[in-house]
Amino acid sequence: MSEMPITSQWLSALPKAELHLHIDGSLQASRLLQLAAKNSVQVPYASVEEVEAAYDFTDLQSFLDLYYLGASVLQDESDFYHLMMDYLLKCKEQNVVHAEIMVEPQTYLPNGVSFSTMMSGFKRAITEAQDSWSQSVLLILSFLRHLSEEDALRTLAQAAPFRDQFVAIGLASSELAHPPEKFERLYKTAREQGYLAVAHAGEEGPPGYVWGALDVLQVDRIDHGVRSIEDADLMSRLVATQVPLTVCPLSNIRLRVFDQMADHNILELLDQGLRVTVNSDDPAYFGGYMNENFMAMEAELGLTRTQALQLAKNSFTASFLSEDLIARYIDQVDQFT
Ligand code: ADE
Ligand code: ZN
Numbered sequence: 001m002s003e004m005p006i007t008s009q010w011l012s013a014l015p016k017a018e019l020h021l022h023i024d025g026s027l028q029a030s031r032l033l034q035l036a037a038k039n040s041v042q043v044p045y046a047s048v049e050e051v052e053a054a055y056d057f058t059d060l061q062s063f064l065d066l067y068y069l070g071a072s073v074l075q076d077e078s079d080f081y082h083l084m085m086d087y088l089l090k091c092k093e094q095n096v097v098h099a100e101i102m103v104e105p106q107t108y109l110p111n112g113v114s115f116s117t118m119m120s121g122f123k124r125a126i127t128e129a130q131d132s133w134s135q136s137v138l139l140i141l142s143f144l145r146h147l148s149e150e151d152a153l154r155t156l157a158q159a160a161p162f163r164d165q166f167v168a169i170g171l172a173s174s175e176l177a178h179p180p181e182k183f184e185r186l187y188k189t190a191r192e193q194g195y196l197a198v199a200h201a202g203e204e205g206p207p208g209y210v211w212g213a214l215d216v217l218q219v220d221r222i223d224h225g226v227r228s229i230e231d232a233d234l235m236s237r238l239v240a241t242q243v244p245l246t247v248c249p250l251s252n253i254r255l256r257v258f259d260q261m262a263d264h265n266i267l268e269l270l271d272q273g274l275r276v277t278v279n280s281d282d283p284a285y286f287g288g289y290m291n292e293n294f295m296a297m298e299a300e301l302g303l304t305r306t307q308a309l310q311l312a313k314n315s316f317t318a319s320f321l322s323e324d325l326i327a328r329y330i331d332q333v334d335q336f337t
Helices: 008-013 029-038 048-053 060-071 077-094 105-111 115-133 149-158 160-165 180-192 207-215 226-230 232-241 249-254 266-271 290-301 305-317 323-334
Strands: 016-022 096-103 136-144 166-172 196-201 221-224 245-247 276-278
Touching: 008 290, 016 077, 016 221, 016 245, 016 276, 016 305, 029 048, 029 077, 060 105, 077 096, 077 115, 096 166, 096 323, 105 115, 105 136, 105 149, 115 136, 115 160, 136 149, 149 160, 149 180, 160 166, 166 180, 180 196, 180 207, 196 207, 207 221, 207 226, 207 232, 221 226, 226 232, 226 245, 226 266, 245 266, 249 290, 266 276, 266 290, 266 305, 276 290, 276 305, 290 305, 305 323
Parallel strands: 016 096, 096 136, 136 166, 166 196, 196 221, 221 245, 245 276
Antiparallel strands: none
């Protein structure tokens, strides 16, 4: 007998974790304009429609140019509080019970924002969400790979007073021409300090960048990694080790990694036995949060309930939560019908 199709109601009730989310990528157009006006930051847009008209990307770099411009409106503690709270309210609405969120201090520090301003706004929102609806959150200290390794090492040193607020480090921004090997020393230093590690690799970059992230940076998880499918040995390695991939379907379409959702390889990766998860990356810019990503997969790839349940379980097993908590969340998914 064939399965019942996925409905948005069913999906909304399914407990899920999000493991690949840039907090600046959750800056909604209306919030961007409000903060630009409040902080007297010049942006070349007068309305939400004008901001959204700029969401017409040709590749990763064309998106990053707008993404960094957007983040320049964030200035004081309350701005960071609202940015985080807007996203956590979405988690509540979509039953994303656990989120591992990338924070990129190198975006704000040159604008005169201090590490403690940013962290205290984020922490205030996270504490409120934990207290009022038991939202689970871990933070990832993510570095910008178009900048130097020295800059990243200086930023890692600045993060020292906030060490206990981050579970892992990450690596994002322009991938091509900035291979993982550029950050070998950074990852070694951070791992010595007890950080876990993730890195973007194999989004626009070739499978060699995924090898570099695994072997040189020794990451615990790969962000994106969809181009791994071009290398059979790499696929075998990912199946054998179960190093997770945090895949972002809508992002990959909007940044033209695939021409259309029907061409996306996420279900092929899942079928081949990789530990794949679904994530939104930069939901304000790419047309959807977690549930919209699942629904697009349902509409264009024929995602089944069995596959969605597997992806939800993967989101917890691939997380940096304790084994106990993972087991508890897996039980919740097992009891979900
Ligand atoms: N920063 C925000 N989104 C990103 C993406 N999809 N790839 C690399 N860096 C990013
Ligand atoms: Zn990303």
